[in-house]
Amino acid sequence: MLYQTLILGAGAAGMMCARFAGPGTLVIDHARAPGEKIRISGGGRCNFTNMYAEAKNFLSANSHFCKSALARYTQWDFIALMDQHGIAWHEKTLGQLFCDGSAKQVVAMLVGELQRAGAELWLETSITSVTRIEQGFSVTVSRDGKAQTVTCHNLVLATGGKSIPKMGATGLAYDIARQFDLPLTETRPGLVPFTFSEDRFKPLAGIALPARLSNTRTSFDEALLFTHRGLSGPSVLQLSSYWRDGEPIMVNLIPELPLYDLLREQRQAEGRRDLTTELSRLLPSRLADFLSAELRLKGRLADQSDTALQDLCQQLSNWQLTPSGTEGYRTAEVTLGGIDTNALSSKTMESKSIPGLYAIGECIDVTGWLGGFNFQWAWSSGHAAGSAIAASRR
Numbered sequence: 001m002l003y004q005t006l007i008l009g010a011g012a013a014g015m016m017c018a019r020f021a022g023p024g025t026l027v028i029d030h031a032r033a034p035g036e037k038i039r040i041s042g043g044g045r046c047n048f049t050n051m052y053a054e055a056k057n058f059l060s061a062n063s064h065f066c067k068s069a070l071a072r073y074t075q076w077d078f079i080a081l082m083d084q085h086g087i088a089w090h091e092k093t094l095g096q097l098f099c100d101g102s103a104k105q106v107v108a109m110l111v112g113e114l115q116r117a118g119a120e121l122w123l124e125t126s127i128t129s130v131t132r133i134e135q136g137f138s139v140t141v142s143r144d145g146k147a148q149t150v151t152c153h154n155l156v157l158a159t160g161g162k163s164i165p166k167m168g169a170t171g172l173a174y175d176i177a178r179q180f181d182l183p184l185t186e187t188r189p190g191l192v193p194f195t196f197s198e199d200r201f202k203p204l205a206g207i208a209l210p211a212r213l214s215n216t217r218t219s220f221d222e223a224l225l226f227t228h229r230g231l232s233g234p235s236v237l238q239l240s241s242y243w244r245d246g247e248p249i250m251v252n253l254i255p256e257l258p259l260y261d262l263l264r265e266q267r268q269a270e271g272r273r274d275l276t277t278e279l280s281r282l283l284p285s286r287l288a289d290f291l292s293a294e295l296r297l298k299g300r301l302a303d304q305s306d307t308a309l310q311d312l313c314q315q316l317s318n319w320q321l322t323p324s325g326t327e328g329y330r331t332a333e334v335t336l337g338g339i340d341t342n343a344l345s346s347k348t349m350e351s352k353s354i355p356g357l358y359a360i361g362e363c364i365d366v367t368g369w370l371g372g373f374n375f376q377w378a379w380s381s382g383h384a385a386g387s388a389i390a391a392s393r394r
Contacts, residue, residue, distance in 0.1 A: 005389050006152035008172070010034035010121060012378035013361025014112040014158035015146070020386025023118030024393075026150065028049055028125040028141060035107035036167050041375070046103030047076040048082070049379070050372035052097035058377065059241055061185055065341040066366050066377065069349070073383035075376055085109045094222075096371045130155070130176055136356050157359040158382070161335025162385050163189060169329070172340065173363035180354050183245055183340040185365045189239040189332030193232035194249070194323035201226045207284045212252035214237045226287075232325065234242045237280075237370050240326055251319040253291075258280065260313045263301065269307075271302030271307055291316070334374055338365045348388035349381055358385040 004024030006248040007014045015034060033039070038046055053075045055067045059170070060188035066394045079097070082089055087109065088100035101103055114121065128140040128147065136153040157173040197266040204226035211224035232323055239249060259282065266278055275297050279288035291297070295315055306314075329335070339359045343352055349364075351357040368374040 001148070001150050002135075003150060003152045004393065005154040005156060006137070006150055007156040007158055008052055008139075008176075008359070009158035009160060010123065011036075011158060011160055011361065012038055012110070012375055013258045013382040014156070014159075014243055015114050016379050016382030017027075017156055017158060017358075017360055017386040017389075018114035018121075019117050020383055021119065021154075021389040022386075022393075024174075025114075025117070025119035025389075026122065026152070027114065027119060028122045028127070028150075029259040030122055030124065030126045031168050032168075033107075034098075034121060034123065037164070038107050038110075038375075039103050040167070042098050043102060044103050044147040045098040045101070046106050046370040047092075047096050047375065048089070048099050048106055049078050049097050049376045051075060051091065051097060053095075053376045054374055057369045057373045059336065060341060060365050062341045062365075065346045066380075067346075068346045069380040069384040070376070073380045075372075077383075078376070078379045081109070081113075082106075085112075094371055109177075127172065130179065132180070154174070154358065155354045156385055156389075157357075157363055158361050160362040161338060162187065162329045163332040163335045164360075165329055169335075171335075173359065177339050177359070177363075180351070180357060182351060182353070182357075182359075185337040185340050187335050187337040189326055189329050189334075189368050191237040191333035191370050192240045192326045192328065192331055193227060193230055194236055194240060194243075195230040195325050195327060197264070197323070197324045199228065200229060202228050204286055204290055206231070207287055208233060209253065209284060209287070210255060211235055212254070212255040214250045215239065215242060215247060217242050219250075222295060224251070224253075225304070229327070231321075234370055237333065241334075241369075242269070243323070243326075243365060245325065248320050248322045251321060252317045253283065253287075253319060254313070254316050259316065263304070263309050263312075264306070267301040267304060271300060273301050275299055275301055275304060332366050333370065335362055336365075336367045338363050341365050345385065349385040350388060357391070361386045 003026045005021045007027040012031035017024050025318045087105045125143040132136045137155040139150045159173045162171045205228045208225045212221045220238040222234035274291040349358045361378045
C-alpha cells in the first residue's frame with residue numbers, strides 16, 4: 001500500500017500533523033485508542049495549552065528552534081479550534097487552560113479533524129521495520145496478527161519519548177533516528193518528583209504549601225507537596241527539568257510570608273508562647289514540628305533575639321536539600337532531550353539530511369514547562385510538518 005505520508009504515533013502531535021497533511025495520510029499507533037496521554041492529562045480534563053506560551057517556556061540545546069513553529073500556530077489558534085467544536089474550557093491558574101468537561105472531547109475532536117482531512121487511522125498496529133527506498137520509505141507493520149508493508153513518500157516520527165512507559169512509551173523515535181544517523185541529545189526524565197533516601201519526608205506525606213524552589217539556574221514559585229518518597233507538586237516538577245544528579249536545591253517555605261516581622265510582633269505580644277507553637281500558626285503543624293526537630297528549635301518567643309529570629313527565617317527561606325534522584329520515567333510527564341534540533345528544519349520539522357523524514361512533538365529536543373506548554377509544542381510542531389507536507393504536494 002502506498003501513502004503520501006505515514007505518521008508513526010496517534011498522539012497530540014501525530015494527529016495534528018495528519019489534520020494538516022491531508023489526503024493520502026495514514027496514522028498508525030500500537031495502542032487500542034488514540035491520544036491516550038491527552039485522555040489522562042490534567043486529571044482527565046486535559047491542560048491543552050497555556051495562554052502565555054512562548055519560546056522562553058521551553059528547554060532545548062537550541063533555544064531558538066521552537067520559535068518559528070510556535071509563532072505560526074499559536075495557543076490562540078488551538079483555542080479557536082476548541083471554540084469551533086464547542087468544547088468549553090477555563091483558565092485554572094497561571095494561564096493553564098483546561099476542558100470544562102472531559103479530555104476525551106479533545107481526542108474526539110482531533111480524530112474527527114484528521115478524518116475530515118482525508119487521513120486514515122490504524123490502531124493496534126506495531127512497527128516491525130523501517131527502511132529507506134527510492135520512493136521514500138518502506139515500513140513493515142503487524143496488524144490483526146498479519147504482517148503488512150506500507151510505503152510512503154514522507155515518514156513522520158511522532159511516537160513521543162520514554163516518559164510513562166505504562167502508557168506504551170518505548171523511545172521508538174530515537175531508535176529510528178539512530179538508524180538514519182540523526183544525532184540525539186542526552187535524554188532524561190523531566191517534570192518528575194524528587195526522591196530522598198531513607199524516607200526522609202515520610203512523616204510529612206500529604207502536606208502541601210506554596211513555596212519557591214530554586215537551583216543555581218532558575219526558580220519556580222508554585223505549590224510544594226511532600227510525599228512518602230520525597231517532594232512533588234508543580235514547583236518541584238518544574239525545577240526537576242533543570243536539575244542534575246547530585247545537585248542541591250533550595251527550598252523557600254515562606255516566599256510571600258513576612259515571617260521575621262510576624263515573629264517579632266508575636267514576641268512582643270505573647271512572648272511566653274513556644275516558638276514551635278507559633279510556627280504551627282503560620283505553617284502546617286506537622287511541618288512545624290518536623291522543622292523544629294530538623295533545625296533544633298526550642299524555647300519561647302521571648303527567649304529569641306532578633307538575630308536568632310533572622311537566622312530562623314534565613315533557614316526557612318533557604319532550606320538546602322540534595323535529592324537522591326527522581327521517580328524516573330515511570331512518573332515523568334515528559335522526556336528531556338531527544339532528536340537534535342540541528343538536524344531538522346525549524347520551519348518544516350524535516351530532516352536536513354534525509355528528504356521526507358520528519359520529527360515532531362516530544363521526540364525532539366524541545367521540552368516545555370508544566371502547564372500546557374508541551375501540548376502547545378505538539379500542536380505547533382505538528383502543524384509545521386503537516387503544512388509543509390501539504391505544500392510540497394501542490
